[in-house]
Amino acid sequence: MFDDFFIRALIAGLGIALVTGPLGCFVVWRRLSYFGDTLAHSALLGVTLAYSFELNIALSVFIISSLIALILIQLQKKTNLPGDALLGLLAHSSLAVGLVVIGFLTFIRFDIMGLLFGDILAVTTDDLLIIWTGGAVILLVLKLIWKPLFASTVNYELAEAEGLNPDRAKAIFTILMAAVIAISIKMVGLLLITGMLIIPAAMARNISDSPQKMVLFSIIGGLLSVLLGLFSSLEFNTSSGPSIIMAALVLFILSLLNIKQSIKLKN
Amino acid sequence: MSSENSTLVKLNNAGFKQNDKWLVEGVSLTVEKGKIVTLIGPNGSGKSTTAKIALGIYKNIEGSVEKYTNKVGYVPQKISIDWTLPLRVYDFMLLTENIKDEAIDEALTLTGVIHLKNKNLGNLSGGEFQRVLIARAISKKPELLVLDEPVQGVDYTGEIALYELIKRISDTLNCGILLISHDLHTVMTATDHVVCLNGHVCCSGSPMDVAKNNEYKTLFGEQASQILSVYEHKHDHVHSDKGEIKKN
Numbered sequence: 001m002f003d004d005f006f007i008r009a010l011i012a013g014l015g016i017a018l019v020t021g022p023l024g025c026f027v028v029w030r031r032l033s034y035f036g037d038t039l040a041h042s043a044l045l046g047v048t049l050a051y052s053f054e055l056n057i058a059l060s061v062f063i064i065s066s067l068i069a070l071i072l073i074q075l076q077k078k079t080n081l082p083g084d085a086l087l088g089l090l091a092h093s094s095l096a097v098g099l100v101v102i103g104f105l106t107f108i109r110f111d112i113m114g115l116l117f118g119d120i121l122a123v124t125t126d127d128l129l130i131i132w133t134g135g136a137v138i139l140l141v142l143k144l145i146w147k148p149l150f151a152s153t154v155n156y157e158l159a160e161a162e163g164l165n166p167d168r169a170k171a172i173f174t175i176l177m178a179a180v181i182a183i184s185i186k187m188v189g190l191l192l193i194t195g196m197l198i199i200p201a202a203m204a205r206n207i208s209d210s211p212q213k214m215v216l217f218s219i220i221g222g223l224l225s226v227l228l229g230l231f232s233s234l235e236f237n238t239s240s241g242p243s244i245i246m247a248a249l250v251l252f253i254l255s256l257l258n259i260k261q262s263i264k265l266k267n
Numbered sequence: 268m269s270s271e272n273s274t275l276v277k278l279n280n281a282g283f284k285q286n287d288k289w290l291v292e293g294v295s296l297t298v299e300k301g302k303i304v305t306l307i308g309p310n311g312s313g314k315s316t317t318a319k320i321a322l323g324i325y326k327n328i329e330g331s332v333e334k335y336t337n338k339v340g341y342v343p344q345k346i347s348i349d350w351t352l353p354l355r356v357y358d359f360m361l362l363t364e365n366i367k368d369e370a371i372d373e374a375l376t377l378t379g380v381i382h383l384k385n386k387n388l389g390n391l392s393g394g395e396f397q398r399v400l401i402a403r404a405i406s407k408k409p410e411l412l413v414l415d416e417p418v419q420g421v422d423y424t425g426e427i428a429l430y431e432l433i434k435r436i437s438d439t440l441n442c443g444i445l446l447i448s449h450d451l452h453t454v455m456t457a458t459d460h461v462v463c464l465n466g467h468v469c470c471s472g473s474p475m476d477v478a479k480n481n482e483y484k485t486l487f488g489e490q491a492s493q494i495l496s497v498y499e500h501k502h503d504h505v506h507s508d509k510g511e512i513k514k515n
Contacts, residue, residue, distance in 0.1 A: 029352050151362045154348055161322040161341040161413065162363040208353045209387060 006234060009120035009187070012131050013226035013244065016184040016196070019135040021219030022142060023180050024201035025211070026173065027194075029153050034084060035072075036194040038091040039181050042068040043190045044098030046182075047115055051108050052101070058130045058182045065178035068094060073174075118189035118241030120233060127186060134183045138176050145169040150211065189241035199248040200225060206255035221251050273300045274335055275411045275443040281320050281330035290316040292329065293467045296460075298411065298443040303434070303457055305446045307477075308464035309486065314447045315344050317464065318413050321445060336411050340404030342397075344415035344447070350389040357384050360403050374406035375399070377432055379425070393420035401429065405436055412436070412444045426450070430457060451487070 002010075027036055046061030053060075068090055075086050102110055114122055142149075145168075152159035152166030159166040181193050188196050204217035229244030236243075275298050282292030291313025298304050298321070306314045319325050320332060322341060348354070360371045375381040378398040383391060391399065397420050404412060414433065418426045434457040437444050446458070462471040463483050470480040477483050 029349065147363070154352060154354065154359070154362055155343070155346055157319070157322075157324050157343055158341055158346070159363060160324045161319075161343075162339050162407075163337045164363055205351070205353065210353055210355055210358055212358075214353055 002234075005121055005123070006230070008123045008125065008128060009230055009240065010226070011128055012123045012187050013230055013240075014223055015128070015131040015135050016180075016187055017200070017222030017226045018219060019138050019180050020184065020196045021200060021204075021222045022139070022215045023176060024197035024199075024222070025204070025215050025218050026149065026153065027177075027197045028201045028205065032177070033194055033198050034087045034091075036177060036181070036197055038072070038087045038094075039065040039068060039178055040185075040190045040193045041091040042094035042098075043181055043185050043193075044115060045094050045101065047185070047190075048098050048101040048105065051105060051110075056130075057186065058127075058134065061185055062178050062182035064094075065181050066175055069174045069178060113239065114189070115185075116189050116191045116241075117239040118185075118187050118192065118244075120187065120230065120240040122186050131183045131187075134179060138179050138183075141172060142176060145172050149173055187240060188244060189239070192241040192245050195245040195248065196222065196225075199245065199252055203248065203252040203255040206252075207258045221248065224251060274298075274333075275300060276321050276335065276445070277333040278317070278321060279331045279333070281317075281328055281332055283316050283320055283325050283328050289466065291320075291464065291466060294320070294330075294462075294464070295468070296462050296471070298445050300410070300443050301437060301441045302459045303437055303444040303446055304460045304462065305448060305458040306462050306464055307448065307451065308469070312464040313466055314464055315415055318415050318445060318447060322413055336409075338407065338410040340407050340409035340412045342400045342404045342412075342414045342417045344419070346400070348388065354388045355385055356380070356388055356391070356399050359388050359399065360406060362403065364407050366406050370406050370408070371402075374402040377405070378402040378429065394422060394425065397421050398425075398429070401432075405440075408440055408442075410440075410442050412442055414444060415447045416449065417446070418448075418450075433457070 027033055042065055043061045046064035047057055049055065049064065050057040050060035072086060072090055075081070075090075076083065079086070081089075102112070111119065111122075113119075148159055148164035148166050148169035151162075151164050152169060156166055180197070181190075184193055184196065200221035201214070201218045203221045204214045208214035208217055225244050225248035228247035228250070230240060232238065232247065233240045233243035277297045278294050281294050283290050294313075294317050296304060306317055308314050316325070320328055321334075322339065323332065323334060356375070357371065360366060360374070372381060372384075375384055378401050380395055380398045380402060383395060383399065388396070388399070397418065401414070401417055404414070412433075417433070418429050421429060433444065433446070436442065458474055460471065461474050461477040463469040463477055463480070463486065465486055469482040469486060470477055472480075
């Protein structure tokens with residue numbers, strides 16, 4: 001009925017949505033969307049290194065993104081620059097370095113559009129393995145650090161005072177962010193990964209009254225976005241990333257109707 | 268060894284410096300099981316800082332802290348919660364520990380906010396939120412309770428009832444309490460040990476000892492020590508037979 005590549009894209013996309021759902025909630029709660037952007041932009045450098053040294057793309061992106069996160073933490077400690085300036089500095093300079101390196105790699109044909117916006121044709125069986133095992137590990141680790149991470153998201157001092165070690169949870173979460181970007185870059189593209197993290201979570205916020213519900217709706221929203229997005233991508237021959245994000249946007253707009261109603265109810 | 272066993276947290280000459288300015292220094296105090304230690308002092312005297320040192324929130328401190336328990340309940344003075352989080356009172360009660368539903372209901376009933384259990388935390392009034400904070404801290408059945416201005420924003424009658432509750436909890440759970448309060452009247456009656464701070468320890472001892480201390484008098488004024496002795500005197504007479512404090 002469908003071509004193999006499309007089935008692979010579906011399986012990959014659904015796997016990614018399962019992971020971005022809960023992680024995206026923390027990105028929204030902890031106001032980390034620009035942090036996500038920065039890690040995603042640095043992913044281009046990871047991809048070019050993967051091609052240069054014939055490494056696995058997901059692994060290479062994971063390493064570079066983690067490195068950038070470490071550099072960010074060091075810069076935050078050692079300079080007086082505000083956080084958003086440091087994020088912008090790292091995002092654009094790593095993007096620039098990545099693009100310059102691509103310029104030197106004349107012997108390899110790059111599909112820049114595919115890197116930036118995702119390409120469903122690029123998903124291989126190996127990628128499926130990486131997405132689903134990587135995704136399972138990410139979700140497992142997130143479950144393990146959920147309590148301290150969530151408690152310190154609500155209030156850092158309460159978590160610290162009552163012995164939950166929030167600093168460790170935060171460090172681990174940073175690594176999880178790098179990991180989710182690494183597994184979803186081929187599918188969604190590096191310019192749109194943060195959208196995949198934020199938009200379903202934002203949609204879920206509009207229709208949830210508890211953190212558990214928000215995570216659940218965020219996952220469902222992500223899965224629906226992938227399904228809708230990929231089918232329309234196939235139908236209209238559009239890039240997979242923008243199609244998925246547009247589907248997520250439509251769901252978000254629909255969720256706004258719920259807000260209007262609940263505000264009316266209050267009045 | 269027996270005194271070692273009942274010690275929950277011990278500060279030895281502890282201090283904390285931020286941007287080259289001492290917030291508090293040279294504080295030594297011990298909180299033991301079943302005892303209430305109260306910190307008093309003017310604004311900026313380092314009361315909250317001392318509590319945070321005891322809790323281990325501040326890491327790079329002078330002196331040392333010995334903490335003998337991990338079962339801690341904390342009611343911070345200022346709490347900034349981001350309301351972009353959908354959080355009900357019920358979710359908040361489970362924030363740092365998974366507690367049984369009965370224990371949650373019991374704690375919320377004790378502080379008089381059980382009817383708010385499924386309300387969004389962002390929709391509570393200041394006083395209601397304060398009651399939820401206290402309920403959350405006691406529902407864990409902690410060994411050490413640190414209460415930083417726990418009744419701020421609570422109405423007057425509620426204030427008295429909550430201090431009664433805190434005293435009762437210290438008795439029934441046999442937990443140690445480190446209490447910070449501005450309200451000299453209410454605090455002193457239940458307190459075992461008072462530490463008067465002003466950037467350092469001015470004086471410390473039983474409530475009456477502190478009230479007689481000259482440094483305390485200069486810090487709070489002659490009137491404050493009179494209020495205290497008056498209250499001590501009244502104390503025997505304003506309890507009802509149910510053990511509740513009655514207003515005149």
